[in-house]
Amino acid sequence: MSNPFVPKILVLATEKCAYPGADAVGKAHQEYPSNVYILRVMSPVLFPEDFFLRSYSRGIDGILIAACGSDCPYHGAYDRLAARIDQLTSRMNAGGLEIERIRLTAICTVCIKAFLKEVAMMSDNLHRLGPVDRQLAEQLRRASVERLQASARSRELVPALQGGLR
Amino acid sequence: MSYQNDHQGQHEDEPVELECGEPGRDEEAYVRKQIELARRQADASPSAAIAAQQHQEDSPSLRIGVYICRCGGNISDVVDVERVAETVRLIPGVATAKVHTFVCSDPGQHTISDDILYENLDRVVVASCTPFLHEQTFRGAVARGGMNPYLYEHVNIREQVSWAHRHDPAGATSKAIRMISAAIGKLRHVAPLDQIKLPNHRRALVIGGGIAGLKAASDLAGRGIKVLLVEIADKLGGHLNQWGRVYPSERAAEELVADLVNAVGRNPNIEVLLSSKVKTVSGFIGNFKVAVESQSGANGATQKLNAVVGAIIMATGFRPYIPQDGEFLYRTEPTVLTLPEFVQLMRSISHDAKRLVYKEKNVRNIAFLHCVGSRQLDGVHEPSTDGRLNSYCSRTCCTTILQQALAVRTRFPQIGVFDFNQDIRTYGRGEEDYYAQASRAGVVFFRYNGEEPPRVEITPAGRAKDGALSITVKDALTWGQELTVGVDMLVLGTGMIPGQIQDLIEQMKLAIGEDGFLQEVHPKLRPVEVAVNGVLLAGTAQGPMNIQETLAAAGAAAVKAASMFATESVELNPYVAAVDLTRCTGEAQCVTQCDYEGALQIVQMEVDGEWVERAQVNAGLCAGCGACVAVCPHRAIDLNGWRIDQFDAMVDGIAADIPGRECGSELVSIH
Numbered sequence: 001m002s003n004p005f006v007p008k009i010l011v012l013a014t015e016k017c018a019y020p021g022a023d024a025v026g027k028a029h030q031e032y033p034s035n036v037y038i039l040r041v042m043s044p045v046l047f048p049e050d051f052f053l054r055s056y057s058r059g060i061d062g063i064l065i066a067a068c069g070s071d072c073p074y075h076g077a078y079d080r081l082a083a084r085i086d087q088l089t090s091r092m093n094a095g096g097l098e099i100e101r102i103r104l105t106a107i108c109t110v111c112i113k114a115f116l117k118e119v120a121m122m123s124d125n126l127h128r129l130g131p132v133d134r135q136l137a138e139q140l141r142r143a144s145v146e147r148l149q150a151s152a153r154s155r156e157l158v159p160a161l162q163g164g165l166r
Numbered sequence: 167m168s169y170q171n172d173h174q175g176q177h178e179d180e181p182v183e184l185e186c187g188e189p190g191r192d193e194e195a196y197v198r199k200q201i202e203l204a205r206r207q208a209d210a211s212p213s214a215a216i217a218a219q220q221h222q223e224d225s226p227s228l229r230i231g232v233y234i235c236r237c238g239g240n241i242s243d244v245v246d247v248e249r250v251a252e253t254v255r256l257i258p259g260v261a262t263a264k265v266h267t268f269v270c271s272d273p274g275q276h277t278i279s280d281d282i283l284y285e286n287l288d289r290v291v292v293a294s295c296t297p298f299l300h301e302q303t304f305r306g307a308v309a310r311g312g313m314n315p316y317l318y319e320h321v322n323i324r325e326q327v328s329w330a331h332r333h334d335p336a337g338a339t340s341k342a343i344r345m346i347s348a349a350i351g352k353l354r355h356v357a358p359l360d361q362i363k364l365p366n367h368r369r370a371l372v373i374g375g376g377i378a379g380l381k382a383a384s385d386l387a388g389r390g391i392k393v394l395l396v397e398i399a400d401k402l403g404g405h406l407n408q409w410g411r412v413y414p415s416e417r418a419a420e421e422l423v424a425d426l427v428n429a430v431g432r433n434p435n436i437e438v439l440l441s442s443k444v445k446t447v448s449g450f451i452g453n454f455k456v457a458v459e460s461q462s463g464a465n466g467a468t469q470k471l472n473a474v475v476g477a478i479i480m481a482t483g484f485r486p487y488i489p490q491d492g493e494f495l496y497r498t499e500p501t502v503l504t505l506p507e508f509v510q511l512m513r514s515i516s517h518d519a520k521r522l523v524y525k526e527k528n529v530r531n532i533a534f535l536h537c538v539g540s541r542q543l544d545g546v547h548e549p550s551t552d553g554r555l556n557s558y559c560s561r562t563c564c565t566t567i568l569q570q571a572l573a574v575r576t577r578f579p580q581i582g583v584f585d586f587n588q589d590i591r592t593y594g595r596g597e598e599d600y601y602a603q604a605s606r607a608g609v610v611f612f613r614y615n616g617e618e619p620p621r622v623e624i625t626p627a628g629r630a631k632d633g634a635l636s637i638t639v640k641d642a643l644t645w646g647q648e649l650t651v652g653v654d655m656l657v658l659g660t661g662m663i664p665g666q667i668q669d670l671i672e673q674m675k676l677a678i679g680e681d682g683f684l685q686e687v688h689p690k691l692r693p694v695e696v697a698v699n700g701v702l703l704a705g706t707a708q709g710p711m712n713i714q715e716t717l718a719a720a721g722a723a724a725v726k727a728a729s730m731f732a733t734e735s736v737e738l739n740p741y742v743a744a745v746d747l748t749r750c751t752g753e754a755q756c757v758t759q760c761d762y763e764g765a766l767q768i769v770q771m772e773v774d775g776e777w778v779e780r781a782q783v784n785a786g787l788c789a790g791c792g793a794c795v796a797v798c799p800h801r802a803i804d805l806n807g808w809r810i811d812q813f814d815a816m817v818d819g820i821a822a823d824i825p826g827r828e829c830g831s832e833l834v835s836i837h
């Protein structure tokens with residue numbers, strides 16, 4: 001591979017805020033690198049930790065979670081999201097995966113400058129860091145899945161109730 | 167089709183295959199290489215492309231149609247659409263990939279529905295503009311072809327590709343290919359979804375009986391829809407009850423209100439509740455349950471009323487900005503008035519009066535100061551007690567000030583009028599005339615810089631001289647000269663602030679904008695709708711508007727509400743959480759994460775002949791945020807239409823080097 005490193009950046013953009021915000025960038029004829037891939041999401045609170053780690057293990061070098069911030073249309077979702085990303089970040093840190101590869105930010109429907117700034121920042125960081133360590137990401141993903149499974153209550157199943165008992 | 171979730175794979179100890187998604191940029195060569203590779207593999211059958219094989223196992227019958235739009239040249243001037251079609255055609259499962267100049271045109275849409283019928287397509291991708299423009303259009307085209315509309319996936323290659331990467335055609339082309347291949351990946355994991363159908367109660371609740379609420383109510387009732395109109399005051403009409411003649415028509419506000427109130431009163435479909443308050447709201451589109459508390463009974467006793475309505479129109483209006491104590495000497499000096507106070511003063515003075523007398527004193531000079539409480543700047547203005555800074559423009563004060571200034575000069579030519587503005591925003595039809603006329607009538611204009619508002623002081627001669635005020639301004643119209651004007655009345659051009667409806671906002675989970683007013687889904691594309699289905703905005707509850715705009719918005723909200731009642735049942739996008747009963751063990755981790763009451767519960771149900779506890783989603787109450795999904799240790803709950811395995815597949819499409827090939831997923835899919 002003689003080609004220079006071009007990181008793959010995944011942007012998870014909320015349908016109410018950041019996705020239209022990214023549209024606004026194009027509409028305003030502003031440009032950003034084409035290695036930025038945007039997926040529309042309702043709320044990134046959906047994603048389990050292992051989704052992010054899996055993405056790294058597949059070769060995504062950086063993930064920008066472009067959310068609604070305090071404009072989040074869902075009750076309590078943004079706070080939960082922030083807490084979950086906090087936890088993911090500290091797990092990545094502990095596991096040796098550079099935390100600059102993940103970033104949670106709020107982008108509004110007209111936040112053109114903020115979008116460009118975030119993308120540029122992520123891009124700079126990734127060029128400095130180089131390609132993601134996919135093996136390591138995969139190890140962390142497995143650990144995360146195991147942890148999630150372990151959170152299942154020890155008892156196998158809720159005791160089945162008798163048919164007539166109701 | 168297999169819905170195997172790859173978190174559930176069994177290959178615990180297999181090595182990770184990491185050959186896909188290698189870094190590299192030479193996309194042109196990459197694409198050519200891929201085409202070449204795929205051709206050779208196809209020739210060398212039976213050992214055809216691994217990807218094809220793998221795909222065959224997954225879903226033997228997939229026939230995907232991909233439609234790539236040129237959008238005139240908006241897309242094709244940057245993206246090599248032919249190459250995109252050529253490449254995605256190689257992706258296993260793609261039955262056809264076509265380029266069209268305008269996919270959204272009638273012929274474009276026909277191509278899709280015809281292909282579904284004649285080419286037996288069972289999945290469709292359109293790569294075109296943003297989904298906000300035409301996702302619904304293409305779902306419709308797909309449905310007309312007889313396919314489930316949720317087997318459709320939209321790819322945005324205009325706003326987020328051709329327009330965003332104008333100077334990088336090769337990169338844009340490669341990104342388009344990857345994004346389409348991501349969509350195809352998602353389509354391998356989708357299942358048909360049915361829209362959620364719920365009974366639709368053909369009755370609307372209008373909250374607020376100002377002109378917005380009156381207009382919305384009478385428009386709706388005119389279409390045969392029952393309306394419950396709840397007004398907190400003991401009178402209909404809202405703020406217009408306080409104004410005199412209103413611009414630009416110069417009609418008496420009371421006439422306008424009377425017209426609307428009569429229209430409402432005449433219509434048997436409308437029930438009006440005065441002195442009433444909406445206490446609680448729950449439920450969802452077609453099925454909102456509301457409780458109203460009313461003091462309008464004969465002896466003022468409190469009455470309670472419950473109702474079920476299908477739609478709610480928020481017409482709660484605005485509050486006028488009240489200056490803080492001492493702000494431009496307001497409440498310190500009796501001769502400092504707000505604009506609404508002045509409008510009412512003018513209205514109270516008899517038509518043949520020759521002098522303007524206020525607090526028993528003859529007024530000889532009046533100053534109007536624009537933008538008080540609006541267009542506030544950080545560091546210049548004091549935030550109000552709730553910490554808010556009103557950075558927006560209230561939009562109605564400029565014209566109201568000019569209207570009043572002109573009225574003063576016309577009725578009392580002896581009074582000198584001075585106008586202090588940052589700029590004049592008479593934006594509406596007929597409003598600029600007020601500026602022209604006021605100038606001609608001798609109103610003197612000063613222009614200040616927003617960062618340096620004029621200083622208002624009591625003149626040295628002070629109280630003895632009628633409480634006279636001096637206003638000092640750095641006037642941009644005279645190149646920054648500092649000028650001082652003495653007046654004996656100052657009118658503060660106060661604007662609008664949001665209404666006090668915190669309780670409703672919280673109960674109905676409404677979004678508010680940075681300005682504190684209710685926020686629409688999209689200012690241009692969906693201006694009167696909010697993120698909560700079935701709730702609409704009318705008038706100044708949404709932000710500063712003049713009467714014309716208020717009535718236009720109220721009319722639009724009424725039509726939107728009426729169209730919601732066109733069907734017996736309401737149909738919602740099925741983007742709600744769904745429980746996989748083959749995995750759910752009823753442990754309720756998910757339930758703890760859900761903030762929507764009643765949306766997700768543990769219930770007893772019969773599964774395989776046994777009574778067990780399982781999670782159950784109430785599709786009508788689930789907001790579809792997905793907060794529950796991440797925590798389930800069995801991956802038993804997921805969000806319809808936005809499932810984790812679908813996102814995984816999209817990531818693979820983006821990361822993979824071979825378009826459409828799932829990146830070693832069977833090897834890394836360890837659970």
Ligand SMILES: Cc1cc2nc3c(=O)[nH]c(=O)nc-3n(C[C@H](O)[C@H](O)[C@H](O)COP(=O)(O)OP(=O)(O)OC[C@H]3O[C@@H](n4cnc5c(N)ncnc54)[C@H](O)[C@@H]3O)c2cc1C
Pocket residue numbers: 373374375376377378379396397398399402403404405406409411412413414442443444481482483484485486505506509562566660661662665666667704705706707711712713714716
């Ligand atoms: C000083 C001034 C002068 C103006 N002059 C003009 C003019 O000349 N021409 C022009 O075009 N525009 C003018 N405007 C703008 C005009 O006043 C507004 O466009 C108009 O009042 C908006 O109507 P609305 O129904 O949205 O709100 P409002 O008039 O504020 O009515 C809202 C109604 O909802 C009720 N309400 C509030 N909360 C609740 C609740 N929780 N439950 C039940 N009911 C509730 C209120 O009691 C009120 O009756 C002026 C504005 C100002 C400030």
Ligand code: SF4
Pocket residue numbers: 235236237238240241267268269270271294295296299300324
């Ligand atoms: S579908 Fe969208 S991209 Fe295509 S022509 Fe219509 S507006 Fe343009």
Ligand code: SF4
Pocket residue numbers: 742743759760761762765766783787788789790791792793794795805
């Ligand atoms: S998606 Fe959101 S609203 Fe629906 S059940 Fe899950 S947490 Fe509750």
